[in-house]
Amino acid sequence: MxxxxxxxxxxxxxxxxxxxxxxxxxxxxxxxxxxxxxxxxxxxxxxxxxxxxxxxxxxxxxxSSKSNAPLAPGSNGTGIKGQDSGQNVNDISPDSLGCSRRTSNGDDRVNQDCSYRRQAEEVIKFNPANPTNLVAGQNDSRIGYNHCGFDYSLDSGHRWGDGLxxxxxxxxxxxxxxxxxxxxxxxxxxxxxxxxxxxxxxxxxxxxxxxxxxxxxxxxxxxxxxxxxxxxxxxxxxxxxxxxxxxxxxxxxxxxxxxxxxxxxxxxxxxxxxxxxxxxxxxxxxxxxxxxxxxxxxxxxxxxxxxxxxxxxxxxxxxxxxxxxxxxxxxxxxxxxxxxxxxxxxxxxxxxxxxxxxxxxxxNQDQGSDPIVVPDGTGGLVVTYYNVNTPSTINQELAVRCQPSGNSAAGTAHFNCGSPTLVGPDVQTGEPLCDFGRGPEECIPGAYIRTNDFPRIAVNRDNGHLFVTWQDNRTGELDINLAESTDGGVTWSEAAAPVNPDKGKDHYFPAVDVAASPQGLHPKKEGDHVGVSYYRTDRIPNESAVPAGGFAPGVNPGVAAELSDYALAGGRGLDTPYGFKVVSPEFPPPDGNQTGFNGDYSGLAVVNDVAHPIWSDTRNVSPYLDQGVVHDEDVFTKAIGLPDGRGD
Structure with a gap:
């Protein structure tokens, strides 16, 4: 240093x-x-x-001397997990040339590869010209170390194809x-x-x-x-x-x-x-x-x-x-x-x-920007981002309103952004820290993974109301915050309480969208129907007392030993906390060569009142020792009605 x-x-x-x-x-x-x-x-x-x-x-x-690696107990040697692990040869989908149904437990598996290598860090959007068409993406290690992978569905997320x-x-x-x-x-x-x-x-x-x-x-x-x-x-x-x-x-x-x-x-x-x-x-x-x-x-x-x-x-x-x-x-x-x-x-x-x-x-000390177009007929754009060069130890989520103009082929295209405005504070005081090799950094100790406070943004396509969500530690645990702008990103108001109603867990990597017709055609309901999805992990003992150097497995009880799940919350505007549903099974921390990382974000798309959250979890078990993991990270989604109500 x-x-x-x-x-x-x-x-x-x-x-x-x-x-x-x-x-x-x-x-x-x-x-x-x-x-x-x-x-x-x-x-x-x-x-x-x-x-x-x-x-x-x-x-x-x-x-590269592992071609004759031994099989794990219960493996049938075909490359397909046997009945003891919930899959048989009939689960291969010839349409995908992959392994689409591998231990999905009722959810829809998005990545279709047969490898036991990580897929994580997910995004999802719908096609406004054909809302049953969903497109997605993730970090993808199927061919070795990391690339990006893309996914597509033609039936509202029930079946998927994918590629690099x-x-x-x-x-x-x-x-x-x-x-x-x-x-x-x-x-x-x-x-x-x-x-x-x-x-x-x-x-x-x-x-x-x-x-x-x-x-x-x-x-x-x-x-x-x-x-x-x-x-x-x-x-x-x-x-x-x-x-x-x-x-x-x-x-x-x-x-x-x-x-x-x-x-x-x-x-x-x-x-x-x-x-x-x-x-x-x-x-x-x-x-x-x-x-x-x-x-x-x-x-x-x-x-x-x-x-x-x-x-x-x-x-x-x-x-x-x-x-x-x-x-x-x-x-x-x-x-x-x-x-x-x-x-x-x-x-x-x-x-x-x-x-x-x-x-x-x-x-200029920024990370994690997210842009969205405002549907007010001006072609305006709002970009939110995380900023840390504040005069105090409290960081902040900011936003700029831009008025793009010009032609990119002619070299005249410009964003024309104004000065940043405050979306909300980002309180990191007392947040859990782990050291993954570059000094103590924000983490989820129970899952032993990195995390961050980057904001995500969405807009009501009917009325132009903007919503930004992010996590911070203001309540003494990692919870999900929400802010709203009703004037196109010029000013912002925060919800008085976190989105999540439950305590005793860390809540992180939120994604946000707003229920509206794909082209913004149906009449505005009473209040904006907002969806926020996020991970949850049980907190470890004494998580608020961060040791010097940060938490470490085998040193601090509960580190890399707690279960996680993924939740979908929904409610009206800033009337928090929201009601929520858990949409995934519980899953253990990433292990082996996937230890320490489950992406930097997750995703959510809402079509009318049907939500399509997308996340990665470790429900699948590798039958091969040479893959370097026991639990493999895969990407899942589910078509589910967006909750609508308070979570008191």
Whole structure:
């Protein structure tokens, strides 16, 4: 750790490793600053990216001598679990060429692969042109270490197909990503000479669907060599957003071109930049945690625009310094948009803004942004995000209102965002901490997994009311908060009580949506019918008394030993707590090589009053010792009526 002026701790930059591997190895630890109120942690790379880097690092070095690994007791040697574990050969679905029914226990299994490798970190959206068509995505390790996987359903989520997006042809060429004939946009932040190698692994999936039923799928991509020190000049990182076609229902996505540059001056022609938002090869920049949204409203001047927002981590950058966080390290929120279905993405621009009352200067210590279009006929956009450069130890959820304009193919597209406003405080005082290798960080001790306080946003498609949900520790345990804006994101009000009515559990990774017809056609009911879904894990003994260095399995009772489940809550507006239903079976903590991580978020889509929560759990047991796990993480969903009432 390097100590900066004013008693602050800055993130070091190591030329031999990319930022993701530094975090996975623990050499890039979570930076801290000293405020007048005490010590506080700054933003850090998302758990999904760090876990992807860790798995890639371990897999690359693992000896491949396991082809004759012994079978676990009860295995029949066919690759299909026998009757003793709830599955037989008839459970293979020839339609999916997979194992769709593997121990679903009445829920619908979303990922269809037959591997016993992790799928987690889920998103889900419905097709406004055909609401029985759902599209989803998750972090996906079916072919080894982490990639992103996509999913689609044509029958409201009861049966699913899946696949991996065609990202893997893309080579890193940021030196050639400046303006060219046919594309006047710049697709890099700091640039760097390209690696001429493809991106090897990916994380942080997101999905959106436009008015025509065209699906979009995004991921951050990273070079394996960049994050292993194999090449000190290789720090490749990027953000890609590809598109499906209307009528394909998200069943496949268009190929991201390889990006081969022309001869000197080494320009990548416009045809080779399709679906590329940004890429860099510089140790001082890293792309992380994107979410995307589409404007599918018939009355919008920006109809069928698609927007992506994400965190850009900057290291060794003096411009990052603010009075509250005087360190050369920051992570502002950036945005890019397409006005032609993903063929051209606008030059990335910083949108998290400045508000001296909230951040003393730039609000640039950010993570976990989430955008949504406001259905008020203006084509406006609201982006919420998590911010930590506050003058106290209490962090905050912020939002900016943007008025996008211009044409991405012409290079004139811009977000035009205002100053950030406060959605609500984020109280982390007394929150549980564990050390997964990069210093103590927020966790769920009973499940022994990372967690975060990133916000999620939804809108009532009938009246434009916005809702943001997030978790924090204000009640002395991790609970789910809710805030509402009835003026398009200009001002916000918080619910007086948490969404969840129950105590004695940690509640985390919330997702939110609002019941309305897909095109916002039915009359507004009395109050907004809001759905919030989230995980629950039993709290461990003395969880509020965090030991020095954080909780650890085998040291503190209950760590990595408590059961979890997934819940769906529903109610009216800010009239909390909501009534809820548990929608999953109880499941044990991730184990083996999946220990410590169950994604960074979950998802929820609501069509009319039918909710489609999506989550990952560990109900399935691997019959193979060489897979490195006992309980495998898979993705599940359920079509279920949205609860409607208080949970007193």
């Amino acid at each position: 390097a100590t900066a002026a004013g008693g602050t701790t800055a993130a070091p930059v190591a030329a031999q490793d990319g930022l993701a591997l530094q975090a996975a190895k623990g050499t890039l630890r979570i930076p801290h600053i000293q405020t007048s109120k005490g010590d506080k942690a700054l933003t850090s790379l998302s758990g999904g990216v760090v876990e992807a880097a860790r798995q890639a690092y371990l897999a690359r070095r693992e000896a 997006p065609p990202f893997w042809f893309r080579e890193n060429h940021p030196e050639a990503d400046g303006p060219v004939p046919g594309d006047p946009n710049t697709h890099t932040i700091l640039g760097g000479t390209g690696t001429d190698r493809t991106y090897d692994f990916a994380s942080d999936p997101a999905v959106a669907v436009d008015s025509q039923g065209r699906s979009f799928f995004s991921c951050v991509v990273i070079s394996l060599a960049a994050n292993e020190g194999d090449d000190p000049n290789d720090n490749a990182t990027g953000l890609l957003v590809t598109a499906s076609e209307p009528g394909a229902f998200g069943s496949f996505y268009n190929t991201v071109p390889p990006g081969d540059p022309l001869p000197p001056p080494d320009q990548v022609p416009a045809s080779q930049r399709t679906y590329v938002v940004a890429e860099d090869n510089n140790a001082a920049v890293f792309h992380d945690k994107p979410f995307i949204t589409a404007d599918f409203y018939a009355n919008s001047p920006n109809k069928d625009n698609v927007y992506v927002t994400w965190s850009v981590f900057r290291a060794a950058d003096p411009a990052c310094s603010t009075p509250i966080a005087p360190v050369p390290f920051c992570s502002p929120i950036f945005g890019s948009m397409t006005t032609d279905h993903g063929l051209h993405w606008s030059t990335p621009e910083e949108i998290s803004g400045v508000n001296a009352a909230l951040c003393s200067a730039a609000c």
